[in-house]
Amino acid sequence: MRKPKLIDLNDAIQHPGRHVVYDISSGLEEEEDLDLLEPVEGTLDAVSTGNLLLVTGDLTAKVVMECSRCLTPVHLSVPINISEEFSVEGTPSGYGNREHAEVKEEAEPFPLFDGNQLRYEDLIRQAIWLNLPLRPLCRESCPGLEDGDREGEHGRPEFEALSKLLGDEEESGR
Numbered sequence: 538m539r540k541p542k543l544i545d546l547n548d549a550i551q552h553p554g555r556h557v558v559y560d561i562s563s564g565l566e567e568e569e570d571l572d573l574l575e576p577v578e579g580t581l582d583a584v585s586t587g588n589l590l591l592v593t594g595d596l597t598a599k600v601v602m603e604c605s606r607c608l609t610p611v612h613l614s615v616p617i618n619i620s621e622e623f624s625v626e627g628t629p630s631g632y633g634n635r636e637h638a639e640v641k642e643e644a645e646p647f648p649l650f651d652g653n654q655l656r657y658e659d660l661i662r663q664a665i666w667l668n669l670p671l672r673p674l675c676r677e678s679c680p681g682l683e684d685g686d687r688e689g690e691h692g693r694p695e696f697e698a699l700s701k702l703l704g705d706e707e708e709s710g711r
């Protein structure tokens with residue numbers, strides 16, 4: 538198993554009020570069900586109130602999906618907006634004592650934190666799935682598959698390809 542990619546949010550967690558911004562560019566190699574055209578890019582911003590860590594994200598995913606009517610591939614640019622809160626326990630070390638604040642996730646089935654390190658690709662993946670259109674269309678007026686269903690008119694595609702092939706041979710024979 539590959540090691541998860543992590544970003545260390547201690548700078549934000551130990552200094553409440555301090556916004557820490559991370560530039561993200563990720564191909565999400567672990568995500569097999571998503572057809573990305575290019576790496577997901579944007580920023581993640583983390584800030585702590587002392588007992589809550591707020592992570593917001595403004596990213597864009599360029600993906601290929603199938604048109605829900607005619608099944609042709611559609612290129613989509615999907616804005617990914619993230620806004621998540623995580624509980625923080627302990628006293629931030631930025632307050633000048635020897636203590637240390639840490640993110641506490643409530644028995645999450647898929648924890649996003651490893652200590653104060655965020656598995657940011659998992660966070661982005663979850664957000665992408667929430668933001669993808671359920672029924673993408675190649676265009677608003679896409680008529681769907683009706684045209685292709687009229688088999689009698691065009692014949693089966695494999696026979697069409699064969700007759701084209703034969704036609705080409707006849708032509709070159711002349």
Ligand SMILES: [Zn+2]
Nearest residue numbers: 604607675679
């Ligand atoms: Zn379509």
